[in-house]
Amino acid sequence: MRGMLRTALSHDVANGLSVALGLLLISGGIHFWLGTAAAASAATGVIVASPPDRAAPRRGKLRQLLPAALGSLPLFFAVQMLHTMPGRLGLLLVPASFLAFLAMAWGKRGIPIAIALMLAMVFSMATRPPSGVAEALARTGHMALGAGLYVVYATLMNLALNARYRTQYMADLLLSVAALMRAQARQFTARDESSDVREVAAPMLGAMLRAQAALADQLQSTRDLVFESPRTPARQRLAALLLTVLEMRDHLLASELDLETLRGDPRHGPGLAAMRRVLEAMADDVEGLADALLQMRRPAAIADRRRELAAVPAEGDESAAMGGPSAGQLARGMANRLGHLNDETVRLARLARSDEAPDLAVVRAHWQVFVSPTEWSIRPFLALWRWDAPPLRHAIRAALALAAGYAVAVLMPWGSHDYWILLTIVVVLRGSLAQTLERRNQRVAGTLVGSLIAVALLATHPGPLELLLAMTAAQAFAHGFAVRKYTLTAVAATVLGLVQAHQLYAGAAPTFALGERIADTLIGAVLAWAFCYVLPSWERTQIPALVRRTLAAQARHARLSLSLGQLREVEMAPELEWRLARREAFDALSALVQATQRSLSEPRAVQPPLEPLQRLQAHSYQLLAQLSAVKSMLVLRRDRLTPAQVEGPLARAGHRIDEALGPQPAGGPAAASLADSGDAAAAASLAAGVVQLPDPFEQDISPWLLRRLDLAAGIAMQIKADVAQILRDADDLAASPSQQPRSA
DSSP: OHHHHHHHTSHHHHHHHHHHHHHHHHHHHHHHHHOHHHHHHHHHHHHHHSTTOOSOOSTTHHHHHHHHHHHHHHHHHHHHHTTTOHHHHHHHHHHHHHHHHGGGGGGGGHHHHHHHHHHHHHHHHTSOOOSSHHHHHHHHHHHHHHHHHHHHHHHHHHHHHHHHHHHHHHHHHHHHHHHHHHHHHTTOOOOSSOOOTTSTTOTTTTHHHHHHHHHHHHHHHHHHHHTSOOOSHHHHHHHHHHHHHHHHHHHHHHTTTTHHHHHTOGGGHHHHHHHHHHHHHHHHHHHHHHHHHHTTOOOOOOOOOHHHHHTOOOOOOGGGGGGSOOHHHHHHHHHHHHHHHHHHHHHHHHHHTTSSOOOHHHHHHTTTTTSOOOSOOSHHHHTTOSTTOHHHHHHHHHHHHHHHHHHHHHHSTTGGGTHHHHHHHHHHOOSSHHHHHHHHHHHHHHHHHHHHHHHHHHHTOOOHHHHHHHHHHHHHHHHHTTTTOHHHHHHHHHHHHHHHHHHHTTSOOGGGHHHHHHHHHHHHHHHHHHGGGSSOOOHHHHHHHHHHHHHHHHHHHHHHHTOGGGGTOOOHHHHHHHHHHHHHHHHHHHHHHHHHHHHTTSOGGGOOOHHHHHHHHHHHHHHHHHHHHHHHHHHHSGGGSOHHHHHHHHHHHHHHHHHHHSSSOOOSOHHHHHHTTTOHHHHHHHHHTOOOOOOTTSSOOHHHHHHHHHHHHHHHHHHHHHHHHHHHHHHHHHHOGGGSOOOO
């Protein structure tokens, strides 16, 4: 029940209701003003203009909406004029589809535009043939009226709902963080067996990396909204909440450190169980805060659990400290890191309750630095024109698939309703095989159910206003659940498409719909799946670039995380530069994780080298965790560090990591670079880990920082080896013609 309420109060559903209301007002108003036929064409304009309408910042909203609305008009009119000439219509559809799908070069911003342009042509095919140019112009004019009114409406509604969208996005982000905390808490269990071999040195390589990747995408969308013009106290408070969530992510990441060692010691079962309970309680608190934001009520205060963490039992052989930290010290260190997560959770509630004022200097510094640009640049289009560019290959693939679909549709006995095959191809065919397979199955299931609903509805011979209400409800579900549950969107979109086609065709008998629509859907789904293997963009072709991006991002993040200036004073400009580097490190790793996941659905012969990729992801994740712990010590606890003891190791660790991750990594052993630094004794101690470690709750934590630096440098060397193997295997795969798939 709580999940259903959260979905109902989410920004996706609010946006879907806004779109549906626009369809109802515009189409209903034109129905009373100009009649049923004009209202049907105007509804097409609304439907075509609506795909880019998502919850978005106020700045740039009009620029986001205009391309779809303006680009759809000439295509709609051209199809009208060629309606009775199948051959010429086919010659228009193929190049027009190619150009429409080129919009995907702009990534997430371009996908709705490509869909909108295709919908304009598909719905134009669904009308009766016009009697002449005058009728074609009239229909196009009514469609333009609907699209233009919707662009104005959507811009104003986004302005009116902007404050609510900010809160909903923030609440959604908090729920994701709470889910991540629960996933982490499940790891706090003692075990006797070793980790699965596929999770090399990273027990959360699967679920945790995927969750972190999803969170990275969600964070950027939230940044774009929440960091826009934080001039009012409410906006500043939300911006401060977002900054606190970023710190929580780092502390949660650092809580992974040493976990595997402790899980392998049964004596630490009670301590791990205690930390798990605290972490789950903090997750409950964060969820409660998210629910309060969604329900527009004042959040409850969050209990400080520092004392519980300080009292965590830490059993272990303390004599092991001379060869490194004992298990008991590791347990208390982990409890200390969870304590920092607790501090940020408490601060989160205080900010939400207005018990603590946000740091306006930090909020203003993040205002424009961390938001995505809203201008349309020509660069993605200019970068398309190389044979291995995935957007270009996908545009060619889509155009060929639609050409085949149109040819089949024209030859079918029900060729007068050929648009449905094309619509299925448009919504199913995606840039990767994994996404297409997922959409194919959901689309077929959704169409089956939606066709039954549409047939039952049309069999009652409803009037125009009843049909408009049905379309409004279908539009709300189709738009509101497109991201959250596509099967439901497929059901609603089928109802919307069939009812709209019925309206455009001026009341044609509905008895044809069920069998023909199911057959059309199956044909379109099969064609979309088959054409995935035409000019495929296998993930392995993108992996080397993603690996290099990850390597460069990790190197820059390490360089800034280990800056010596943090020991003296945290200044705003370097701190912002580090935050940007941290974002890029997470984004690069997220892109690599997602590409690897998509590759699992591809033929085995063309899959990238999965084992070293998984190791690289695990080690990159571990390096981020180690550097998060180091950064926490340098910023939050630098008063408990001895500068003379840590300055040299900081510089040496930075040099070692830069050698490993830089563009031309050195080939010598890691310890050699330390020995050349002029402090051989410190280097030997750091490399061997033979240093007396104090209790992490005591005053001087410099030895713990030295240990983190040594571990981070070691992980960097492992990353270097992982990257070398991945690139070598990728080159071998590219050079071997026997690795190409023989058939679809």
